[in-house]
Amino acid sequence: MDKTPEIWAYRKDAKWRLDRAAKHGGCGRSDLLGSGARSPIIKSLTAPDVARNVFGMRQASMQNRWRALVGLAADNPYALGFRNVDGGLRGLADDMGTCLDADSSFTTLSRNLNEWSTRQPPLVLMGYGKRTRARAPLALIHIPLLTQWLLWAAEARANWLAIRSKAIDLNTISKVACRLIPLGTPPPSSKLERSEANRLLRNADRRAR
Numbered sequence: 001m002d003k004t005p006e007i008w009a010y011r012k013d014a015k016w017r018l019d020r021a022a023k024h025g026g027c028g029r030s031d032l033l034g035s036g037a038r039s040p041i042i043k044s045l046t047a048p049d050v051a052r053n054v055f056g057m058r059q060a061s062m063q064n065r066w067r068a069l070v071g072l073a074a075d076n077p078y079a080l081g082f083r084n085v086d087g088g089l090r091g092l093a094d095d096m097g098t099c100l101d102a103d104s105s106f107t108t109l110s111r112n113l114n115e116w117s118t119r120q121p122p123l124v125l126m127g128y129g130k131r132t133r134a135r136a137p138l139a140l141i142h143i144p145l146l147t148q149w150l151l152w153a154a155e156a157r158a159n160w161l162a163i164r165s166k167a168i169d170l171n172t173i174s175k176v177a178c179r180l181i182p183l184g185t186p187p188p189s190s191k192l193e194r195s196e197a198n199r200l201l202r203n204a205d206r207r208a209r
Contacts, residue, residue, distance in 0.1 A: 007127035007142050014080045017151050025158030032154040032161075033077035040174045041149045044181035046070050054184040055123060065112055068096040069124070073143050074150065081147030088129075088137035089113075113141075121145075148186050149177055155190030166193040179204035 022029045044050065046067040051057040057066055072095055073083045085092045093109050116123040127140035159167040168176070172194070179201055180187065188200060 007125050007140055010125075010142060010144075010147070011080070011082045011140070014082070014147055014151060015078070018078070018080060018154055021151075021155045021158040024155075025161035027158070027161055029154075030077040032157050033080075033150060037153050037157060037174075038074050038077070038150065040178050041146070041153060041181065042070055042074050044178050045146060045149070047182065050182045050184075054182065061108070062112055065096065065109060066116075069141065070143060070146055072096065073141060073146055080150055081143045081145075083141040085138045085141060088139075092138060092141065145181075145186065149181060152187035152190050153177060156192065159190065164191075166195075168192055168194055168197045172197050175201060183207060 018029050018032065021032055025032060046063075048060070048063055051063040051066055055066070057063045069083075073079055073081050083092075083095075085095075087094065089110055090106065093106055096109070113124055113126065117126055122144065125142040125144060126138055127142070128136035129139035130136065153173055156168060156173045157170060160169055160173070176188070176192070176197055183204060188196070192200075
């Protein structure tokens with residue numbers, strides 16, 4: 001592990017929050033982040049117009065790499081916006097279906113990751129394994145905005161399942177994610193109440209016009 005292991009601490013905290021939400025909702029973790037809960041978030045975060053207008057990814061090839069990376073980091077209820085990388089950058093490229101025979105594809109993926117990681121706030125964080133004779137290999141990918149929204153959905157769904165007073169229902173949870181993610185905003189409080197959710201949705205509709 002590298003000298004800045006914050007990314008592993010982020011993942012540990014994310015898993016703790018998911019476990020806490022499942023306990024609060026009286027359910028399993030997969031009940032909170034099944035495919036039906038993850039799909040609206042993944043689609044909203046990777047839609048071509050969002051990738052282009054919000055994240056500045058103008059080329060279709062870059063948008064495709066972004067979509068593949070987000071998909072890998074949310075491919076099961078426990079991924080939570082993180083992806084273990086086996087085999088360093090080449091292993092990640094293989095997982096993403098990048099053509100390894102083309103040096104330009106491999107180089108472009110590396111350039112994209114570096115660009116995404118240096119944005120403010122960063123779209124991607126990278127963690128590295130033990131340094132070899134060459135350099136420390138890529139070992140973990142983290143997409144912070146994806147993690148934030150997945151945990152928000154899990155905690156909001158747990159509130160609904162726990163029959164918390166004024167908790168928003170499952171349909172509203174999906175609507176909030178689908179309307180706010182394209183604006184590039186972090187999620188609201190997971191204790192969001194129905195009246196506030198309706199206000200956020202109205203404001204999002206006005207901004208989208």
